[in-house]
Amino acid sequence: MSDALGFWRIAEADPDRLAIVDADGTTTTYGALLRRSRSVAAAFAKLGIDPGDHVAFMLPNHSSFFEVLLAALESGLVLTPVNSHLAAAEVAHVLSDSDARAFVSSESLADVARNAAEAAGIPADRRFAVVSVDGFRPYSDLVGLDAGPPTSRLAGATMMYTSGTTGKPKGVKRATIGGDPDEVFGGIAAITCRGFGVPVGPHGHLVCGPLYHAGPFVGALNSLQVGGTIVLMDKWTPEGCLALIEQYRIESTQMVPTMFHRLLNLPDDVRAAADVSSIKSVFHTGAPCPVAVKQQMMDWWGPVVYETYGGTESAATIARPQRWLERPGTVGRAIHGVTLHILDADGGELPAGELGEIWIDSTISQSEYYKDAEKSSSIRRGRMLTLGDVGYLDADGYLFLRDRKIDMIISGGANIYPAEVEAALLADERIADATVIGVPDDEWGEQVKAIVELRPGIPADESIAGSIIAGCRERIATYKCPRTVDFVDALPRLPNGKIEKRRLREPYWAGRDSAI
Numbered sequence: 001m002s003d004a005l006g007f008w009r010i011a012e013a014d015p016d017r018l019a020i021v022d023a024d025g026t027t028t029t030y031g032a033l034l035r036r037s038r039s040v041a042a043a044f045a046k047l048g049i050d051p052g053d054h055v056a057f058m059l060p061n062h063s064s065f066f067e068v069l070l071a072a073l074e075s076g077l078v079l080t081p082v083n084s085h086l087a088a089a090e091v092a093h094v095l096s097d098s099d100a101r102a103f104v105s106s107e108s109l110a111d112v113a114r115n116a117a118e119a120a121g122i123p124a125d126r127r128f129a130v131v132s133v134d135g136f137r138p139y140s141d142l143v144g145l146d147a148g149p150p151t152s153r154l155a156g157a158t159m160m161y162t163s164g165t166t167g168k169p170k171g172v173k174r175a176t177i178g179g180d181p182d183e184v185f186g187g188i189a190a191i192t193c194r195g196f197g198v199p200v201g202p203h204g205h206l207v208c209g210p211l212y213h214a215g216p217f218v219g220a221l222n223s224l225q226v227g228g229t230i231v232l233m234d235k236w237t238p239e240g241c242l243a244l245i246e247q248y249r250i251e252s253t254q255m256v257p258t259m260f261h262r263l264l265n266l267p268d269d270v271r272a273a274a275d276v277s278s279i280k281s282v283f284h285t286g287a288p289c290p291v292a293v294k295q296q297m298m299d300w301w302g303p304v305v306y307e308t309y310g311g312t313e314s315a316a317t318i319a320r321p322q323r324w325l326e327r328p329g330t331v332g333r334a335i336h337g338v339t340l341h342i343l344d345a346d347g348g349e350l351p352a353g354e355l356g357e358i359w360i361d362s363t364i365s366q367s368e369y370y371k372d373a374e375k376s377s378s379i380r381r382g383r384m385l386t387l388g389d390v391g392y393l394d395a396d397g398y399l400f401l402r403d404r405k406i407d408m409i410i411s412g413g414a415n416i417y418p419a420e421v422e423a424a425l426l427a428d429e430r431i432a433d434a435t436v437i438g439v440p441d442d443e444w445g446e447q448v449k450a451i452v453e454l455r456p457g458i459p460a461d462e463s464i465a466g467s468i469i470a471g472c473r474e475r476i477a478t479y480k481c482p483r484t485v486d487f488v489d490a491l492p493r494l495p496n497g498k499i500e501k502r503r504l505r506e507p508y509w510a511g512r513d514s515a516i
Helices: 007-013 030-046 063-074 088-097 107-120 181-195 214-225 238-248 257-264 268-273 291-301 321-326 373-378 418-426 462-475 501-509
Strands: 018-021 027-029 054-057 078-081 100-106 127-130 157-162 170-174 204-207 229-232 252-255 281-284 305-310 315-319 338-343 356-362 367-369 384-393 399-403 409-411 414-416 431-441 445-454 484-487
Touching: 007 030, 007 063, 007 181, 018 030, 018 063, 027 030, 030 063, 054 063, 063 078, 063 100, 063 157, 063 181, 063 214, 088 100, 088 107, 088 170, 100 107, 107 127, 157 214, 181 214, 204 214, 204 238, 214 229, 214 252, 214 281, 229 238, 238 257, 252 257, 257 291, 291 305, 291 321, 305 321, 315 321, 315 338, 315 356, 338 384, 367 373, 409 431, 409 445, 414 418, 418 431, 418 445, 418 462, 431 501, 445 462, 462 484
Parallel strands: 018 229, 054 078, 054 100, 078 157, 100 127, 204 229, 204 252, 252 281, 281 305, 445 484
Antiparallel strands: 018 027, 157 170, 170 367, 305 315, 338 356, 356 384, 384 399, 409 414, 431 445
């Protein structure tokens, strides 16, 4: 094999190299993945989907995910991965808002996919399903062509959706890159992999989380662009994770702190028997990791745990293992091309050690909320943007977080925004007023708790609480819904009408370092 970088170059130079191992053990080589992805690109082109157009897909962790992804990235399309745990109405919003000109899904998601496509008005000839879904064309119509490189071989892009604190999810569109796909994606991947201790060249990369999430998505794509083999899990378990690490001599993976917690809770003899000596890099993001948990992971696996701070809007930092061990709790220093600023409420720069809002000045990643200039402007000061987090820089430029977005709940690495959950609760006619907060959960970091004021005459009992939660699950994704419900006579509100959420949270977080 040559030392070329970029999936397409690697596939042409070494077509028999193993690219993907599906969860059921099915394997796909680089050459086969190249052929199928180019067929998808050609099929989209026959439909009149041109460079710059948008397509969307909602697929499980499966090789077909990469076939559609690589087709878009080589033919200049903008691709939106859709969260497969969303309700049909939520998926329909993403399809409509993203201006998707085609939609690819799977038989395993048939009901949601069909209802969402109908609601979004996706034409029947532009819907495709792996295996079979009523009203969708078979996936074989996409991968059955014998096609070479796209006529316009141009680096495409992805547009992921992130929920805002108000309103519906927003697409985060980064500046169009253009250029040769191998040069663009191979170059980015090599830089990123080296920064996170991931081998540039043959290696095994384990996908532990759903590929529609940015962390697993980026980790897998980068490994594929430098010649790695992607091993997919469709349902993560700590025992299964350890078995695959040993079987495939996995060298890199991405996790969330909840997974660390579950691994550490395994019986001592199971942990002792696990061979994790191949691991060179485990990177995590998406939720704060307790210092003690991260320390225990490195005591077990060695100094291989990397951390990154940022969001869909922009990457910001890397905390390498040795630097974190020197400064426990840091989320790292700014990556190349990024400068961090800590500003006060008036926009003034704060000195080292003082808490303020974190602002990211990036020369490498400019993004905007798709079709929402007002929201884009609301998080920017010139070239800088903020994710709404509060922290401080030490004298050496290492960032420490001390608060998060005012109301956001992070459960198992997933961002949950209260406004959306509250809207679902308030659709229940029995509820006069409602809010949700994040409360401590030893396994998930946080869980969603609803605090509800019922209408007169409605009994505040366990059966009502259960039916309120069940009703919420009919309106939005289950993982966003409350686990528990507390009833109050009246919610505490400020004179401006805002609920005093900090006051509601304090009793649950009292005495914890991560209290907010």
